[in-house]
Amino acid sequence: MNSYVKYIGKRILLSVLTIFAISIFAFLIVHLMPGDPVRTMLGYESDQAAVDALREELNLNKPLPVQYFLWIKGIFQGNFGRSVMLGTDISGLIKEKLPVSLWLTVPSITISVILGIIIGIVCATHRGSAIDQTLTVIMTTMNGIPIFWIGILFIYLFGVKLRWLPFVGFVSPTENFGEYVRHALLPIIICSFRPLSSIARQVRTNMLDVINQDYIRTAKAYGISIRKIRYKYALKNVLIPIITLIALQVRSIVGGSLLAEQVFSVPGVSRLITQSVLNNDFLVIQALVLVISFFVVFANLFLDIAYGIVDPRIRINGGK
Amino acid sequence: MTRKDKIKQFRTTFFSRGIISYLAVAFIVLFLIAAIFAPILTPYKPNDMNLRNSLATPSIKHLLGCDLHGRDVVTRLLYGARVSLVVSVFSCIIGAIMGMALGLIAGYTNGPLSTLIMRYVDVQLAIPPMLFTITIGILVGHSILGLIFALSFGMLPSYIRLMYGLVLSLKQSDYITALKFANVRTSKIIVRHLLPNAFPTMMVTFTMNLGGTIMLESTLSFLGIGIQQPTATWGSMVADGYQYIFDRPMLAFAPGLCLLLVVLAFNIAGDSLRDAIDPRLRGKL
Numbered sequence: 292m293n294s295y296v297k298y299i300g301k302r303i304l305l306s307v308l309t310i311f312a313i314s315i316f317a318f319l320i321v322h323l324m325p326g327d328p329v330r331t332m333l334g335y336e337s338d339q340a341a342v343d344a345l346r347e348e349l350n351l352n353k354p355l356p357v358q359y360f361l362w363i364k365g366i367f368q369g370n371f372g373r374s375v376m377l378g379t380d381i382s383g384l385i386k387e388k389l390p391v392s393l394w395l396t397v398p399s400i401t402i403s404v405i406l407g408i409i410i411g412i413v414c415a416t417h418r419g420s421a422i423d424q425t426l427t428v429i430m431t432t433m434n435g436i437p438i439f440w441i442g443i444l445f446i447y448l449f450g451v452k453l454r455w456l457p458f459v460g461f462v463s464p465t466e467n468f469g470e471y472v473r474h475a476l477l478p479i480i481i482c483s484f485r486p487l488s489s490i491a492r493q494v495r496t497n498m499l500d501v502i503n504q505d506y507i508r509t510a511k512a513y514g515i516s517i518r519k520i521r522y523k524y525a526l527k528n529v530l531i532p533i534i535t536l537i538a539l540q541v542r543s544i545v546g547g548s549l550l551a552e553q554v555f556s557v558p559g560v561s562r563l564i565t566q567s568v569l570n571n572d573f574l575v576i577q578a579l580v581l582v583i584s585f586f587v588v589f590a591n592l593f594l595d596i597a598y599g600i601v602d603p604r605i606r607i608n609g610g611k
Numbered sequence: 612m613t614r615k616d617k618i619k620q621f622r623t624t625f626f627s628r629g630i631i632s633y634l635a636v637a638f639i640v641l642f643l644i645a646a647i648f649a650p651i652l653t654p655y656k657p658n659d660m661n662l663r664n665s666l667a668t669p670s671i672k673h674l675l676g677c678d679l680h681g682r683d684v685v686t687r688l689l690y691g692a693r694v695s696l697v698v699s700v701f702s703c704i705i706g707a708i709m710g711m712a713l714g715l716i717a718g719y720t721n722g723p724l725s726t727l728i729m730r731y732v733d734v735q736l737a738i739p740p741m742l743f744t745i746t747i748g749i750l751v752g753h754s755i756l757g758l759i760f761a762l763s764f765g766m767l768p769s770y771i772r773l774m775y776g777l778v779l780s781l782k783q784s785d786y787i788t789a790l791k792f793a794n795v796r797t798s799k800i801i802v803r804h805l806l807p808n809a810f811p812t813m814m815v816t817f818t819m820n821l822g823g824t825i826m827l828e829s830t831l832s833f834l835g836i837g838i839q840q841p842t843a844t845w846g847s848m849v850a851d852g853y854q855y856i857f858d859r860p861m862l863a864f865a866p867g868l869c870l871l872l873v874v875l876a877f878n879i880a881g882d883s884l885r886d887a888i889d890p891r892l893r894g895k896l
Binding site for chain 2: 437
């Protein structure tokens, strides 16, 4: 148990260091810009007084380490600065838009994990059959399909032709759960494409590997039922590596939500990123890179800890 | 086994997926032809506007019709293939060279430099890939060259990790140790023995990355933060067509379908290549 505490401690330390490195990267976005970032943000016709004011507000006249320190200090006080494009407080923007994105991405990851495991197992246990081949083709296609394009196809089919679902906007589940489902269904589905196909393919491969191992053969020789072998003995070893894969999907779903929010006009953080890039609103991008990466690192840390709970080898050896 | 047998075996494993593998190769060849011979294949220019043809329906003259500005859709698809090919090939080559060099350094030197490179990889991997590419894209500007640089930067970790792992495992192997004892120069060991050993695996990663990069470029162009108008790209064509989804759905469907087929073709080719190069990995992933 002691080594597990050590393992967790090491993971937490690494996560903090990673966040620190990312904060430097985010901080430098404004400073590595070619040209004058303040002029680019405000537009080239802006008057000198406004430029000077923003420069003062961002502490751009102070030395770099001081600027970084002041920026971080502000963030700890919940102050990310002000959006030049919208004129509003960035922390307020994040508070408003982050839940929207989480209402899309969290269900999406959950669905992908559950469905992915089921599909992977079905494929592996029916290896070579028509079901396996059909599902494998579907999964391969899902992995290569342009997310934005399939989103538009869905809108055309379900929104324009069949008129089953609304195709723009978002309603919070706390306001009206039924409307949330109707609005969020298609975005959640298209966000799930990549994670679902990766997880399903990985589960299939792992399951096939495990089934061919000696201990499974021994279990068969003992006359234990196939069902029990599959779901009690094999599944445990199949699912452990999947935790790492889920951690990877947490990263890639940000890309999916970027597209889902754009196609379905969902007012979440991803859409804010796109708009900020188009409007040269670097302070918002800086803040969002930090906040989103923080969530990703935190999710990974959580999964690392879960890894130790599921896999005794890590609990005892400390992940070595 | 003679060289001829080896080639034959390679071909058999490569095409072991049957019709799908042949289709994948066919689509890649079609894609290359479209990209390279675009100006010969169509009588129009991609940015020739003719408002009389605005949103024209398909006809003999314009097989897939025209967009809002009266530009021929087929022509823009062909030139879009060109942009996709140039951007993805160049960024993959740059990414592969930089990544392999860094991975080689990290694997071969065992000091603080190695630690620094590998920690950098960890940090980059903690930032969602698309967000990372977008951020680098802002720093280098919205030109084709800037995009190529941003895309190649985004794929660095995959090459660094691959090369690092390969070098570490090869360093342990007996024949490299023997070469060291025989006083063979380090540079010669790297060029003559390490790189050729790494080459097949790199080819697989390269092919897979080509598909992925084509997708990423289109995605960024769709969002309006990749290659700027009026350059024809499949991503921006889908974005433009999306506005006329009610009347002319074909405008958004056609470029997306091209994208799907090309990306799938590269993914399948990558899988087949891996099967053929390293039979131990068959059926993985």
